[in-house]
Amino acid sequence: MGFFDRFRKKNEPTVAEKNGAKDQHILPIKDEPKVNFTRDISSEEKELATVIASAVAAGSMPDSKFRVKSVTGIDTDKEIAAAIVSAVAAGDHPDSYFHLVSITEVK
Secondary structure, eight states: OTTGGTTTTTOOOBHHHHHHHHTTTTTTTTSSSOOOOOEEOOOHHHHHHHHHHHHHHHOOTTOOOOOOOOOOOOOOHHHHHHHHHHHHHHHHTTTOOOOOOOOOOOO
16 A cells, blocks of 8 residues: 555445445435534644644644644543444344434433
């Protein structure tokens, strides 16, 4: 694999090809809805993340300059809920396929 091969867009296999399933009703991976695990973060959190990332990236070269283009917060509660739901569903029905479409917090 060459260096530039990593940047070329590759055709993504369908779920059926990936898992060896013969079912034709399975959607391709790129057409499936995705669960959003991001959350809104405050300007203080963005600033702190930027300072830490710049310090780590600079390492032993303190005269370096960095530009942080974006900072995204990850909602760990949604990640934990998805992991628990996936583990329970896989344990109850190991031969089935599940697609997590959304996670909503009930207040």
